[in-house]
Amino acid sequence: MPSYTAPVKDMQFILHDVLDVASQDIPGYDELDRDFTGAVIEEAGKLASEVLMPLNSVGDTQGCVLENGVVRTPDGFKDAFDMMRDGGWTALDCDPEYGGQGLPYLMHTAAQEPFVSANMAFNMYQGLTHGAYSAIYFHGSDDQKQTYLPKMTTCEWTGTMNLTEPHCGTDLGLMRTKAEPQDDGSYKITGQKIFISAGDHDMADNVIHLVLAKIPGGPKGIKGVSLFIVPKFLVNTDGSLGARNGVTVGKLEEKMGIHGNATCVMNYDEATGYLVGEMHKGMRAMFTMMNEARLGVGLQGYAQSEVAYQNAVAYANDRLQGRDVTGAKAPDKAADPIIVHPDIRRNLMDQKSFTEGARAFTYWGAYLIDRAHKNSDKDADGLISLLTPIIKGFQTDKGFEMAVNAQQVYGGHGYIEEWGMSQFARDARIAMIYEGANGIQALDLVGRKLAQDGGKHVMAFFDMIKSFIAENKGQDAAYDSDFLEPLKAASKDLQTAAMYFVESGMKDPNNALAGSYDFMHLFGHVCLGYMWARMGLAAQTALSEGASDTAFYETKIATGRYYMARQLPATKMHLARIETGAEPVMVLDASNF
Known part of the structure; x- marks a missing residue:
């Protein structure tokens, strides 16, 4: 277990x-x-x-x-x-x-x-x-906040987000769910939504669905989408629960993982709904929820990696198999624990260095959200907007990879359900798909976020890296060579890739789009490299100030060195792929696949 x-x-x-x-x-x-x-x-x-x-x-x-x-x-x-x-x-x-x-x-x-x-x-x-x-x-309006938020704060009432329909996923402008206005200011919501996580359950008294729908006569496409509160049970004026609303669960999806969460098909049959925010501005309100969710999904990526890693380390220390090539480490036993073998160490170090770097990246992202909201800091808001698709896309890709790597440490036992390792991989897999599949995250990054506010935020990111290197260079030769120089090289790769998009994307947009996924990963590695440079500096400072737990800080520095030496050079591979442009990707006719 x-x-x-x-x-x-x-x-x-x-x-x-x-x-x-x-x-x-x-x-x-x-x-x-x-x-x-x-x-x-x-x-x-x-x-x-x-x-x-x-x-x-x-x-x-x-x-x-x-x-x-x-x-x-x-x-x-x-x-x-x-x-x-x-x-x-x-x-x-x-x-x-x-x-x-x-x-x-x-x-x-x-x-x-x-x-x-x-x-x-x-x-x-x-x-x-x-x-x-x-x-x-x-x-929401003041009345909506007073009606719903106290119970949602305590999770006496839980909430959902309803976007996807059977015929449309990312392209929400194609949705068919409609909202007919009523004389009392409410709307009748009719349509079907799919893949609704936590769409219904027996752990709360009410479920408050946030549903995207179109009001007849509005603009076509995404500009005609509005957001509505559609409670499972209607709420009386005194806050008590009233009649059951016209929303039902059509079926539960059978999934690869996250079996403990109810993924529902939701049917709306003239259900009573209440407009949130402005008419036809539903995506603005929904993106508040989606952007927060995307950071949370990025956290899911490394959190599954963390638990899988912990169990892989325990197994590697316990499982006896073969002998250390440099000499037996457990001569009193039939074999040495597999953690003595370099390939197992490589596997575990990949997991450890990613998970710790991703944790720092995610916490930094949450800090930027606090600064944006609590200090009305527009620069912080712009930076986290740029970084959100990276936190979501890169970390869930790598988190799944690391969960699989942890499973690999177990060998055949990792494939057997009783050891529990397959669940981490199966659960981690969904994080690459929901809240915007990772290919969409990459397109959002390259197609929208790089050019946002005239490229101000990506330039600010480059300046931040440059300033960090300049401020800390020359204090320690080992730190310079192990952390700052690799970060500088990786940042240059990122800047080169961004300039390629500017120059080649103008000639053919496919040049940028074909390289978007590699760019997301290139950017992700630079972000984790920056985090490891900061963590390495913090650990080094703690040691110089006489920290008592020297093993913790020395381990932190060694793990950071591993990432900078073994993982960060992937930026060169991603840059090389980006610079091949669209031609290798688009060369085949559709009929030749």
Whole structure:
């Protein structure tokens, strides 16, 4: 049976040694001292390891069941959800006006990680609610906020997002779900939505669906889409639950993974809905939810890698197979543990260096969101907008790869269900697909985000890397060669790729689009390289200041050196692919595939 322990020390290292959160000028950050953040993370980790992790395999094997129109969750899920709700974990960063604790979004992100590692499918119920809360919070009317947010803060009512229809996924302008206006200001919503995570379940009293639909007579395509609140049960003026609304679950999808989460086909039959924000401006409100969700999905990528890695390390230390080529390390045993073998070490180091780098990248992204929202910092908002498709796309691609690598450490046992490793790979796989498939993330990055605000934000990123290198160069020769020089080379590869798009994309847009996926990965490696340069500097500083836990900081530096030496050079490969242009990609006629 797999196990999980929250990496509290590493999480604290990023929050305090790297991001120095308590010294930031963001409202609420002054309260984030080590003792406070440590207490929050440790308690989250305890709930994750003791309650959620044992239910992970239960959810995987039992799945959800549709009975008489109601979805039943796996054994133990409801009790665990009550514990999460009663512990206040669903309300960490929600507005105190609606019953939240008012902590920064960064603390919500850090607390979510152990929950996702321990039981990704379970955590989606509250994760999607948080996104729906945010959409209503930023775009809903005062009456809507007062009606829905207090119950959503506590997850007494949960939330969903309804975008996809059977005939349209990414191209939402093709949607057919319609919203007919009524005399009382409400709308009648009719249509079908598919792939709706947490679309129904037995753990909350109500489900608040956020549904994209078209009001007749509006603009064609995506410009005619509006967003509506469609509750499972209508809400009376006194806040009590009223009649069942015209929304039902048509079926539950049979999936590769995340079996413990109910993925539903939702049927709307003249269901009562309420417009959120402006008419025909639904995508603006929905993207508030989607952008937050995309950072959360990027977290899912490395969180599954983390739990898979922990179990792979334990297995590698326990499994006896062969002898160390330099001499027996366990001469009293029939063979040495497989962790002595260089290829196993390579595999584990790939996992460790990615996961720790991705954690830092994600926390930095959450910090930028706090700075954008709490300080009205437009530069931070522009930077996180640029980085979001990278956090989502790159980290979920690599997270799945690392979950598979962890499975590989087990050999044949990794393919056998009783060891539990296949679930991590199966669960991680969906993160590459939902909230915008990763190919779409790459197109968004190259087609929209690079040129956003005249290219201001990508230029700011380049300047940030350049300034970091200049400010820290020359202090330590080993740090320069091991961290700064590889980062500088990788950043140049990224700039060269961006310039290629500018020059060649004007001649043929396919030159840019054909290289977009490689560009997303190239950019992702540079971001993790930057994170490792920051972590390496922080660890080196801690050692120079006499930190007591020298092994932790020395390990951090060694892991960073590995990433810079063995992973970051992938930027050259991605650049070489990009510079081949569209011709090798587009050369075949469709009939020749």
